Amino acid sequence: MKLLIFELYKIFSKPRTYISYGVILVIIFLIDFALLFSGQEYIDFLLNTFKDSFVIEGNILNGYMISYIILQTLIIHMPLLVALVSGDLISGEASSGTIKILLTRPNTRSQIYFTKWVTGELYTISVVILLGIVSLVFGIMLFGTGDLMVLKSDGVDLIQSDDLLWRFGLSMSLAVLGLSVVSTLSMMISAFVENSITPIILTMAIIILFTIIGTLDVPLFDLLRPYLFTTHMLVWKNLFDQDLNMNLIESSSVVLLVHILIFYSVGWYYFRNKDILN
């Protein structure tokens, strides 16, 4: 526990930790204010197809929709913010030499690795919670509540407001799970290198590569796609389907958990046997 407090104290003493929080708050406020002034045009543009057939009654541009827009906009960029901190957890200490302080105290390397991982997880959770809560609260303050209209490429799902909060809660948990893979991956890379920048760049490079593989319509990639964690990272969005596909949510969660387990094990094994030479 003391080791965890020690790790938390350290990351929350570093300015870079607050970059993510700052970026999230700035983006939330920017999107909120932009939609406050021109949100109706944006909605009209998106719902143009229906304008000949329907009158859509009710508060479409409500706090839930704003929060959903912010979530899906920001979560794409969250891996970078998470890697910024998780990628520094071990390599940052290696480059500054402080890893020697840690390893020459009465704690095992496994304890140290686990504590650092938990710290990365807590940071990831804090980022997602901040994103979720601020976007929801601020969105509701500015735009009120209402049903959530989820705009998909081939249709619209309308979820009733009394059916939303648990979906937001569970989707945040799934977003945390997805980002935990990123956090564990960047920490694993962090165990292998001696500088903080490589884990961040390498993590982002892997995510970009996997996303490209996941996006391209090539038969070979179709075989790979189910095994890439990036395919499952956006599973949180499935919580906003009118008819929940629990099988998909469960299988994606399992794939993400397996990735976390693999990345954790590889990083832990290497760190446990690593020679500290600098």
Add this chain to the structure above:
Amino acid sequence: MKFFTAIIIVCLPILIMAQSAKKSVHACFEKFNKIQSYKANVHLDFDLPDINMKSKDAKVYYKKPNKFKIKSDGILFLPKQNPYESFDLLRDSNAYTAVLVNAEILHQKMCKIILVVPIKQEDIILCKLWIDDQAQLIYKMQLTTKSNGTILVEHYYGNQTQYGLPDKSIYEIEINKFKIPKVIALEMNSKKNKKAGTDEKNGTIQMSYSNYQINIPITEI
């Protein structure tokens, strides 16, 4: 003389039929015209392609001459046409021509199919009505307007036949296929099966009314 006789023989039934059609339409209108206002609960069921939403409960308000509003806590997809828009036209029997074109059994009732065509240039282009003459009820209406296209609505009656108010109305609506770019919907990784089909589809909205309160003061609209 034979020529005139022939014209009279041909036109008279038409004139009589036109008068009869107009009478049927007017009778239905007059029945409804007794209502100053009403309020009711409405349960909406949606069966709309590309729109996935659950049933909703709402309240419906009407105030003479044609103010109509459905209010709900959440979001509703509603037919674009006001169902009472046609009543603007039907109010003045000199403003339209009614032609009986056919008859059809609908809901076990023999219904006249009457075309109502405005005389002046109006937003309404054509109104096709299925009228049960005996009960003086409109069982089906197809309304074509310049601004909002065509809508088909079928009414089912129960307790409120004396006012011509339905227990259930089913609106059939033409809908264009909904499409937005995947990038905007942030579906970069999704590989959904492409749905085959045309760009235009039909959907229905079913409104089931209950707890009518007729001719009470309405402040909501």
Add this chain to the structure above:
Amino acid sequence: MDESAIVVRNLYKSYGSFEAINDLNIDIPKGKITGLLGPNGAGKSTLMRCILGLIKPTKGDIEILNENIKTGIPSVFRHIGSIIEKPDFYTYLSARKNLELLAMISKLKADQINIQQCLDLVNLTGRENDKVKNYSHGMKQRLGIAQCLIHNPEIIILDEPTTGLDPEGIIEFRNLIIRLRDEFSKTILLSSHILSEIELVSDHIIIINKGRLVAQGNIAQMLNEEDMVIYLETDDLPRTESIIKNNFNSTALASEEFIQFNLNKEKIPNLVQLLVENNLKIYRLDTKRGLEELYLNITSTHQ
């Protein structure tokens, strides 16, 4: 024989085909200062890191206070404080916060933590709330010592602790570690390139070269076993040289100003007597205990 604080047996560490440590057997006596000597790349840092568990040995055993580190880690680190190459800190935190955090993860009881005492000992009182990034090199070095002492360890391991210090800093540092031995009975393992420093503070030395042990033992005994180096200046250097050669069977190196030769310290009175008897005027007679010579001699014979 002194009780050993650290015992290393048959230690090997290899990186591929390179043997950084090769069958090393050493004993570090308790309550003494042990100087670890060796040329660059001899394996000093590797040995220290092996002792601290930072590097996993390929083979062999290390016992610290009778506890094998293979099984004893991490509890054994309760008894060790260290500075390897340079003291490391969280420079974005204050000195006090660094020490507090370190105490926190050292599994100490509240009454075992005395941060103020450590700060006083290393003369950082008054600056303890400054961020470490604003500290001078000397202050960082002193804070490093405070960091070593925060958990009151029995053993202190210092790898090149005086690197980059100015002469005052070196003297201050020297006095501090002597104090730690004399007043607090700490066992100190110290490596340095500055042989005079090692000579001044150490009770015991270990010399390694190419990962192998070359010599170890009590420094006074090791130096006594060897001849002293004598620097002699007289009014007649050629005659002096001849006297030395004939009487002590020692080869002297003569320059224009003095003669340098090796002589057992027991024979120095005889030398002086002979020179006086031969009416030679002695202008200068310097002796050197000769760790440098000993070191060079030992390492060159083990090349």
